[in-house]
Amino acid sequence: MKDQPESLIIRPPSEWRSLLVRITRGCNWNRCRFCGIYPSMGEPEFSTRSLSDIITDINLLLSRHPCPETAFFGDADPLAAGMDVFTGAARYLRSHCETIQRLTSYARVSTLSKLGPENIGLLKESGLDRVHLGLESGDEEILRFQRKGQSAKMVISVAGWLKDAGIEVSYYVLLGLGGQDRSEQHVKATAEIINETAPEFVRLRRLWLYGEGTEKECPLMA
Template structure:
C-alpha cells in the first residue's frame, strides 16, 4: 500500500489492492449497522471535500505520481459519494496520475441504490472499474440476523445493474456467519446467489471477532470442522459461469483458488480432502476458531 497521507485510521482495503494508492474519499461506512462488522463502528460517516482530495493528490511528488497505476477509494462504501463529486475525483485522478489504469472501491448495497445504470456507466468510463461488494450470505434469515438491511434478491438486482454498466464485481461471503443454526441454508443460498450472478470474483472469509460481540451472542459458533463442512457444501453447489474463487483471507483454514467452470471438480476434491484430514484430528475438528483482530 502506498502511504502518502495522514489517514483517519483504521484503513482497510481488499488484499488485491495491496499495491494501490489509497485515497480516503469517505470516512466510515454509510450503512454501518451490520452486527457482525466492526470495521467502521468508531467513525462517523462523512464524505471528504473534493478540494482536500485534490490537495492530497498534488502533495505526492511528481516522479512518484507517474508510477501510480491503481487507486483504491476508501472507506467502507465510497461508491455512495454523490455523483458529481465522484466524477470530479475521477477526473482529478486521471489528471494527476498519467499512468492510471484502474480505480476501485467498496460498494455496500446502500451505496448501489444511490446510482443509476447510466451513472455507473459514466463512472466506469472514468476508470472506476471494480466494486468490492459484501453479500455475506444469500440466506434472507441470516441477512436479517446481521442487520444487512437488504434481501438477497434486492442485492442480486443491484449487482446486476452494476454488471449492466460494465463494472467488475468482487463479492465476499462469510463462512460461519449463520452459526450452526442455519449453516446448511446459508451455504445453499449463498452458492445459489453466486450462480445466479457469476461475478468476476468470489471470496470466502471466515467469521472472526472484531468489535462484534453482539453477533457472537446471537449464534452458536461453528467449530473448525463445521467451517470446513460449510465450505464443502458451498463448493459442491457452486457452479457460476465465469467466476474466480479465492479464499485466501488470513481468517480461513482452507485456501481455495480456482476459476469456474474449469476448476470446479478440483475445488470440490480439495475441500473433501481437507475435511477428511480434519476428521482425523478430532481435537482440532471440535475446536472453535479463535481468530480475532485486535489492533485497534
C-alpha cells in the same frame, strides 16, 4: 500547508500496491452485527470529504508515487460522498495519471441500488473499473438478522447493472455467518447468487466470535 494525505482504515488484500485515496471516513451504515471495525480502528463516526480536499490528497500521493498502475477509493462506501465528488475524483485521477490501468472502490449494495443503472454507467465513464461488495450471505433471514441492510434481490439487480456498465464485481462472503442453525441455507443461497450473477471475483472471510462465552478477546479491542 497540508503535507500528508489521509490514510484509509482498511483496504482489500488485492489493492496492496494501489494508490489509496480516501473519499469518505468510516462507515455510513455501521449497523452490521458482525462488524465493528471502523469504530474499533478509531473512526466511530461517518463523514465525507470535499472534492478539493481529495484532489489535494491525490496530488500529494502522485508526488510520492508518480506512476501507479492501480488505485483504490475508500473508506467503506465512497459513493456516499455523492456522484459529483466520486466521479470528480475519479476523472481528476485519470486525467493526471495516465499510468492507471484499474480504479477500484468499496461500495455498499444499498447505495448502488439507490443510484440506479444510469448513474452506474456514469461511474464507468468516470473511470471506475471494479467494485468490492460485501455480499456476506445470500440468505434473506441471515441478512436481516445480521442487519446488513440489503436483500438478495437487491444484490442480483445491482450486480446486473454493474455488469451491463462493464464494471467488475468482487464479492466478499463471510464463512460461518449462518451459525449452526442456518449453515445449510447460508451455503445454498450464497452459491445461488454467485452462480446467477457470475462475479469476476469471490473472496472468503472467516467469522470469528469474541466476547462473553467464547474465552477470546477481540484483537481490535486490545
